[in-house]
Amino acid sequence: MRLLIAMMKHETNTFSPVPTPLARFGHGPGPLYGEAAINAYRGTGSGLGAYLDLAERKGAEVLLPIAAGASPSRPVEDAAYEHIAGIICDAVAKGGFDGILLDLHGAMVTESFEDGEGELLRRIRALDPTTPIAVAYDMHANLYPAMIENATVVAGYRTYPHIDTYDTAHRAGEILLASLRGAVRPVMAWGNVPMLPHVMRQGSDDHPNRELQARVAAMSTEGALAASLFTGFPHADIANAGLSAVVVTDGDQALAERLRDELLDRAWGEREAFLYRLEPLEQSLARAKALDPPQPGEGPIVLLDHYDNCASGGTMDTTAVLAAILRAGLDNVAAFAIYDPAAVQQAIAAGIGSEIALAIGGKMAMPQIPGESRPVTVTGTVNTISSGRFRNKGPMGRGVLTDMGPSVVIDTGKVEIALISRHVEPSDLNCFYALGIDPMQKRFLMLKSRIHWRAGLGNVAKSVVECAGMGVCTSDYSQLSFKNVRRPIYPLDLPNR
Ligand SMILES: [Zn+2]
Numbered sequence: 001m002r003l004l005i006a007m008m009k010h011e012t013n014t015f016s017p018v019p020t021p022l023a024r025f026g027h028g029p030g031p032l033y034g035e036a037a038i039n040a041y042r043g044t045g046s047g048l049g050a051y052l053d054l055a056e057r058k059g060a061e062v063l064l065p066i067a068a069g070a071s072p073s074r075p076v077e078d079a080a081y082e083h084i085a086g087i088i089c090d091a092v093a094k095g096g097f098d099g100i101l102l103d104l105h106g107a108m109v110t111e112s113f114e115d116g117e118g119e120l121l122r123r124i125r126a127l128d129p130t131t132p133i134a135v136a137y138d139m140h141a142n143l144y145p146a147m148i149e150n151a152t153v154v155a156g157y158r159t160y161p162h163i164d165t166y167d168t169a170h171r172a173g174e175i176l177l178a179s180l181r182g183a184v185r186p187v188m189a190w191g192n193v194p195m196l197p198h199v200m201r202q203g204s205d206d207h208p209n210r211e212l213q214a215r216v217a218a219m220s221t222e223g224a225l226a227a228s229l230f231t232g233f234p235h236a237d238i239a240n241a242g243l244s245a246v247v248v249t250d251g252d253q254a255l256a257e258r259l260r261d262e263l264l265d266r267a268w269g270e271r272e273a274f275l276y277r278l279e280p281l282e283q284s285l286a287r288a289k290a291l292d293p294p295q296p297g298e299g300p301i302v303l304l305d306h307y308d309n310c311a312s313g314g315t316m317d318t319t320a321v322l323a324a325i326l327r328a329g330l331d332n333v334a335a336f337a338i339y340d341p342a343a344v345q346q347a348i349a350a351g352i353g354s355e356i357a358l359a360i361g362g363k364m365a366m367p368q369i370p371g372e373s374r375p376v377t378v379t380g381t382v383n384t385i386s387s388g389r390f391r392n393k394g395p396m397g398r399g400v401l402t403d404m405g406p407s408v409v410i411d412t413g414k415v416e417i418a419l420i421s422r423h424v425e426p427s428d429l430n431c432f433y434a435l436g437i438d439p440m441q442k443r444f445l446m447l448k449s450r451i452h453w454r455a456g457l458g459n460v461a462k463s464v465v466e467c468a469g470m471g472v473c474t475s476d477y478s479q480l481s482f483k484n485v486r487r488p489i490y491p492l493d494l495p496n497r
Contacts, residue, residue: 001060001180004097005051006088007037008120009069010076011140012109013235013313015368015472015480018073018423022080031068031084038064045398047103047136047169054173060098065091069105071423072313081110085120092127099176100124100133103169106141106156107233114238114484118146125150134176136169138162139202140233143244148190152176154246156228158213159204161427161455163395175225175248186225189256192244193264195490196234197274200306200466200475203451205458208270215266223255224248229263231274235313235473237484243267271490276475281320281468285328288465293443299460300442303333306450308471310339311425316448317361318373320469325446326376326415334437335446336426337404337418344419347382347408354382358410360419366472369479373470380412383436388420390434396427396455409435415446427452429460 010020025031032040041048048067055062066087070076092100108116117135124133132152139157141147148154155172157164178184197209204213212229219227226248234241245263249256284303291301303325310316316339325333338361350356362375388404405421418435426432426447432439439445440460447453450473468475477492487493 001058001098002096003055003060003062004091004100005048005055005062005064007048007067007069007103008084008088009103009105010108010116011072011105011138011233011312012075012107013072013472014075014109014237015235016072016074016313017364017366017472018313018315020070020073020076020080022083024070024073025068025080025084031066033066034064037067038062040401041067044400045166045394046400047165050166050169051101051103051173054170054177058177063091072311074313076108076110076116078111081116085123088120089123089127092124095128097131098180100131101173101176102133102135104135104137106137106143106147106230107236109236109238115144115146118144118150121150122146132176132179134172136172137230139231141230142232142236142238142241143190143192143230143246144240148188148246152179153186153226153248154188154228155226156230156246158216160202160209160231161396161452163455165397171226184225185251186248187251187253187256188246188248189253189260190244190246191260191264192240192242193268194242194486194488195268195271195274196242196492197231198276198475199234199312199450199473200276201274202231203454205454208273212267212270216263219247219259222259223252224259225250227259227263229267234477235480237482239484239486241485242489275491278468278476279466281324284465284467285324288444289328289330291463294462298462299440300445300462302453302457302461302464303444303446304453304464304466305446305448305469306466307469307474308448309425309450309473310423310448311452312450312473314448314471314473315339315364315366316423317364318470319361319376320373321446321467322417323376329414330444331414332443333415333446334432334439334442335415335417336431337420337448339423340419341405341421344406344408344421347410347419348385348406350382352382352385355379356382360417369472369474371470378410378412378417380410382408383411383416384409386435388422388434390430392428393430393456396452402428402431404431407435409437425449425452426457428456
């Protein structure tokens, strides 16, 4: 058996100013290819890790031409997309594969295409109309017809934080392998409803997504080979942004459609529970200050800077929350992180132990949202200088190499501020330990994150205070000027379906 395996992943925030060239993909300057990609992902808890395990179990010969994943940012540059899609399509064109296993995101927008994944699948199908294709998608996928119609089987994550990337690809791959030996004949039904669930309300540990995903999982006992409910990615001004569902059954189209409709109806019925209530920043910090400090054995209080999550396209350099923390005089704080490669180099030049004053953050303009983020000047000691590389402790992406780029920690006496040179969301405890910060010894942790921080820190945090700051993954959707999303859509227009 010969299998073609590839990864192309990007969640596109069309409001983000952060560029997406080819160099943003991968763990260094660009994607990984061939053996290097296999070596990077084999044995990891990633989608590619699952596909490689399945291939090994089958004794299959594997071609993995490219593994390209980038942290979320603005639409992918055409040259980058053509390079990645081109390498996958060149491999497809060579032919001789029994199956194609793709680890995609599902919310990739390029300079030319609203639907990067659908365009890739359309090109693959034009070259090869018959080889079965399995696709794993992120729960934030914004589905388009071409993403389903040009695949044989599709499966989506059921957890947010995404701790089931491996399980999802494994599920998609197993169904594909079963179809190759004639054990099943997958058919799919998909659809969407006009709603944009708020990202802060999408966590699968919270109502209503907890119950919705439980229902998705239960459908496996009612004839679904794979059922998926995609909460979608709303910071994408594209026609099909929003919630959707796909159900795969064994040859029973009517059943697939019935289960799909049930998922969409249930989600629509919960639309108000997906709304998010904002609190003014100063009020949040006053509330945090009044909380009892952690007792021995208790973890830190998380101050969540959720408007500027780099894993949703944030610049990770806005300073509203950090500046307010400094103004409020909070003590024993660690902040992860401000993206500022220039400030990192200044701190490295100053050297370990030196006292410096640095203007950090606020360097990237955000023309698509109101307001302006200014640098904040901090004075402190250069505590840590690091290569910024670590392997994830998990549960998210266990074993996968994460690269923060050259990184430093500036200690103001009250606040330890991590400065990094590549965008990394704090979803893994090792992002702190790699920089010499023990998060368990801190009273407060400022995290630029929305939901994924819970993967590594959710079960150790004493409590969380959500802080409305500034950034292109703003939680105030009235700051986003939608022009292309289909209308009417909930909650922008409060329509009846
Ligand atoms: Zn996601």
